Amino acid sequence: MPLPLFPHNRQILLAGALIFLFPAALAACILPFRDPVVCVSAIAALLATAGLILFLLHSAIYDLFPLNHPAFISFAEKEETIILLLDRRAGRICYAGPKAADYFSPSVKTGAAVGLLLDGFSPDDRESLLAELTRVRQGQMSRINEVRLVRPDSIEAWLSIRIDGIRSGGNLKRIVFVCRDVTARREAQLRLVKAREYEVEVGARIQQSLLLGQPDLSYPGLQIGAFSLPSQRIDGDFIDFFSCHNREITDFILGDVMGKGVPAALLGAAARTELMRSRLSNPYNDSLAPLDTIIARAETNLSAQLQRLNSFVTLIYGRVDRPRRLFEFIDCGHTSIIHYDAETRHCWRLKGSSMPLGFTDSQDFRRYIINLNAGDIIFTYSDGITEAVNGEGELFGEERLMHLVRSSAGLSTEELLEKIKRITFAYSAGNFRDDVTGIAIKIEQRKDELETKKETAVFPRKLEALREIRSFSREQVRHSVEGSEESGTDLCDTLELAVGEAASNILRHQQGENGRELTITVRSSLEWIAVTLEYHGNAYDWYKVPDPNVTRYQQSGYGLYLMQSSMDSVTLAEGEDDLLRLVMLKKLPGPGEDL
Structure with missing residues (x-):
């Protein structure tokens, strides 16, 4: 059962303070201070009233997360369960459960910096936990991490850590670490691993020889x-x-x-x-x-x-x-x-x-x-x-x-x-x-590196930018191509068509990302030219788009077909944080070759 904001006895105390102490103190203050006893009584009443109200308000705030509730205390003292409560910015520890002292340094206690808690983990595990903290603060679902640390008694332990956010009205109030000691299970698993080592070694030798x-x-x-x-x-x-x-x-x-x-x-x-x-x-x-x-x-x-x-x-x-x-x-x-x-x-x-x-x-x-x-x-x-x-x-x-x-x-x-x-x-x-x-x-870097040219431009995610994008691609291709004027013109037309179709598809089909930009990079050598478009958007499987039926008219569906027909390669890659990259590459003809 959730606790009320003010438990019953605190409501009585607060009512008493407001009904008796505060009016008495106020009346005493209004009277002339001819009698020192009256003066001292008035000041004492005011201080007592203010202190009681502050105490009750502090208790009310404390009860927003009922750490003193018997059910919570019983849960926090369970074997292999460690509870840590952080502020919403993940800067300070608001509460460290009874078991925390068994696993973390003595400095990890209520009021300590969160950095002291993370210092007990290896760099790789610390980075993973920081990433999970960021996910929780951003409102994403938390994931369970199993990490290793050395306890104050120098014994190595494995902890299963889940990080969750406590929210009220959609706002993050606190971040809670729930840790379980899974050392026994991990050690049992590792013993099984060691029991398999000989078989794995023999299998590896056979596979090394044959495959x-x-x-x-x-x-x-x-x-x-x-x-x-x-x-x-x-x-x-x-x-x-x-x-x-x-x-x-x-x-x-x-x-x-x-x-x-x-x-x-x-x-x-x-x-x-x-x-x-x-x-x-x-x-x-x-x-x-x-x-x-x-x-x-x-x-x-x-x-x-x-x-x-x-x-x-x-x-x-x-x-x-x-x-x-x-x-x-x-x-x-x-x-x-x-x-x-x-x-x-x-x-x-x-x-x-x-x-x-x-x-x-x-x-x-x-x-x-x-x-x-x-x-x-x-x-x-x-x-x-x-x-x-x-x-x-x-x-x-x-x-x-x-x-x-x-x-x-x-x-x-x-x-x-x-x-x-x-x-x-x-x-x-x-x-x-x-x-x-x-x-x-x-x-690796080499002294005889192939010389390349590179130009990058950033465009707004608006259809009005298409003309500027086509002009940029044509200009960069013109500067990159060596050869006859005719072949250079043909290549400019080809690249302009491919880049225009790619940019048009991105700007038309990623409507939810208008606030972000489209970055275009043109890189070229004597043997190839590559145009890269990077943007944030929803992952889209271009390879499942069927080729259009060119024997009859259709209103759309030509974009990818035109890009693949114009270029030697069109590669769409997914990155991290919803970042996408489209690379279109065209090999350049050598002397005497057709485009």
Whole structure:
């Protein structure tokens, strides 16, 4: 039962103060102070009345969160339950429960700064808790975090922490930490993990031999690392690396076979071998075979077998062209690729539109291309990472992984992969549902960098800005293109059409974001030109939009078709905080080539 604002005995006291003490004090003050006793009595009555009223008001405020209620005290003293109450700005601790002293330093008490509470956690856990505090203050749903700390008695403990907001009339009043000691459960889980270590080690050795190629450490201008942790003794994840043109161009594959155990491993080995054979059977002589040609040839030989076995293979085939600073990929139903952009310090989810191998007899594979900068990171992974589950049944998820990559961008690829392994392993207590595989590629600065030009402009999110946007794109393309006047004019017209269609779609279909801006960047080299549009908006699956029927008239639906017809690649990526990025890239013709 909720407490009344003023308990019954306090109402009586307040009524008595108002009815008896205050009129008496006021009457005494009006009388002439001829008698010292009367004077002293009047002053004492006034002070007593004011003090009593202040005490009762303080008690009333205190009762807005009934910390003295027997039910609350019983709850706060429960074993393994720690209650901490913060002010609405998360700056001070308003209340520290009885159990807080067992887990936090003696300085964590009522009235102390919240920073003293967070100092007891590791930097990674502290960052996660600060992010949860921000979410709660913004009115979002809180998530359970399991974090580790060292108690005052030097014993390591695991806490499950939930952060919630106490609101009144829609306004945040207090923030409450509810912590439970889950050390016993985590230790039991870790003991089970250790019991599996031998099997996992044997499985890893087998998988390393059959399915997992290792990158060479001597790729010029690139850092490349890879790891894999099988969920069983052996599973179906496979990776491979190829390089050519004096190691300037690097292809990599990350695939995942449906299923587990030996059958999945055998199919993975077959798929890896078929892709290698397809790549080596190159009719293009000294030039590299296009990615879609490589995968289509492999699919022709694999599909019948996969369909007969009721299985399929998801796949990422990527190509890093270091001299040209381009990343090209085909996504066959795999998890997203995470691209960390060192210039903007944003993480993006790159996603393709092709189906897994084995779904159909044949399909048209669509390639996607983005430009890269020094410091960029490409991270490709299996769903075992994002689908890792903690003790509360919550997935690790892509958002946590993107945040982890962005916050660790200064590390080497080996350090980044080790950190991802350590954090996901601790998150799930080593109990992975699926294989955990990852490839990290970092672009290093080189002295012989390809020279590029870059121009950026910011436009209001209004349809009236379309003319200015088209003019900006045409002007930047004109400055970027070398060659004949005719080819330059054709390219300007092509880019202006693509940028105009893209900007028009953004401005027309994101009506709820009129208060924000549209940022357009044009970057070019002697071999390509890329136009990037960044904006806040609702995620939209462009790849599911069907091509228009050009045999009959229709009023709309031509935008994406025109962009894809005009450009060599159109890639829409989702970022953090509802940020979206559209990259349109066009390769420029060499001397004597047609546009």
